Amino acid sequence: MKVKICTLGELFVEFVAKEFNQRFDQTSEYIGPYPSGAPAIFANQVAKLGFPVIFLSCVGKDPFGKMCINRLKQDGVNVKGITSHNKVKTATAFSTQIAPKERSLIYNILNSACSLISFDHVDEALLKDCNHLHIMGSSLYSFRAIDAISKAMNFIKSNGGTISFDPNLHKEMSEIREIEQSFSYILEYTDIMLINEKQVKYFAENHGSEKEIISSIMEKGIKYIVVKKGGDGANCYVYDNRNNINMIYSKGFDMDIIDYSGADYCFDATFVSLLLTGFTIEQALEYANASYALSSSCKGPMEGTSSLIEIQKFLS
């Protein structure tokens, strides 16, 4: 099946702390700017795999914004949906790794160009050929952004398309009041859910095992739920032809982790785009795990996206 994917949300530059556990309140070195943003990294990985993808966002008319647009365009992302604005600056983030797979961030999204992502920003003419929308939970940072995503979601669904959703929960999102309601709303439309294993419990109505929690989420009509375990692989839950929930496991790959930021989004992009183009669940998971591993071996949020050939070479 031919796939054309769209995604929308935050696009920013990231400055990464040079040292592990570097404090924000002390003068230190940072490396950057790197183009970043969960949906942007997702789009970049889809494009690197060779699939058409369009990304909608807003940046400032400044060197940071130009850098982000040029990088995405160079890697094959359709950037016609990214607008540049005079009166606001491109969003920025500073990050530091505080544990092997945990980062702390200080970012400026709401008072930046990203605040201009809105209902009117979603151009249906640009989305008309898309048959899939991916949503990152981190893109639900304001009512306007939720409104924009809602428009895109309804448009894609009304044209017979599918939706994938990664809640992408991180501790900085606890300030956003709309999060729980917006998760609940989006799950009503979701066909493929990708969730980090540490976040599964967030969706539990009662205590239970991973399988029990996932089963209760699947009752909303979600067809695939992938629980990502980082370098330890992933489980994919899906209904079989007897309406029972099956779990398919695919192992991860041992790699020296240099920078895992962005790796989750590479996993999402690889799994979603390959599944939609006809790969089996097992194949899609295997490639997605490889994509995660390759991304973790590079410094920088978007620097580890891989082509299909690079993934195949890694797997061989």
Next chain:
Amino acid sequence: MAKVSSALLKRRLEIAEIVRKCGEIKVDELSDILQVSHVTIRQDLTYLEHQGYLKRFFGKAIYISPEDFINNSTSVYPSRLASYFNVDNNDIKLVTTCLNYINNGDTIFLSHGSLIRKLIPFLHNKKYLTVILNDLNNAQLVKEFSDAEVILIGGVLDKSNVLKHSNLSSSIINQFSFSNFIFEFSAINANDYLVIQDIEHQEIYQQILKNADHSIGILPPQMKINENNTIGKLKNTDVIVLSRSVVNEYHQQLLNSNFKQVTTDKYCVTYHNVLEV
């Protein structure tokens, strides 16, 4: 996460859609449409106002676009209301910079549009001008404010009273020697081409830019542009006047194209092409 209903969010999305489509709407009307109490509507509107989505005035809700919100973050009124009370002096400062380059006896072509229009009253100090335009409204204003000879060229009149380019206008333009071509543009693209807003004027401005002795481009603040309507290379322009808000974006590009910053004030920055001037 306990089971959380998305009903509240959905109702607010629905209110947002109604306010956006109507522009403004009363609390009573929203309450009737959505079949919820006034109290509930007011709570929803308070939330949406806090999100910067709308403003509440005397029982009504008025939509604020994201651009209005950014432009008027310290203002009580959305810009389309504020425009009734404010005059934008920045535009006037942008265009009056051009007066330094207009001499008595010049033949000048003024591009269409409301920005160039603001220059016209200041032409009364210049003598023996020939002013050529493709904008009927601006032509009438030149007649009011100066004793210049006014020549209107073009073809079919569009709804803004601007004459669209035709083959006839090309041959007429060739008969003139332009001392100055003063035009408004929207952007400088990554390939150093000047971009204008309207494709209808692309050909005529390309022609004049090539032929004019001296050209002055004015770039006001812009929100959205179509990068395909180019009229010529930046290096073929003599003077560029940038509004303050776009200087950061284009300063380096101008320096790379042999432009030098010559004057600066709080409204605009003027650059000269050191190879042309």
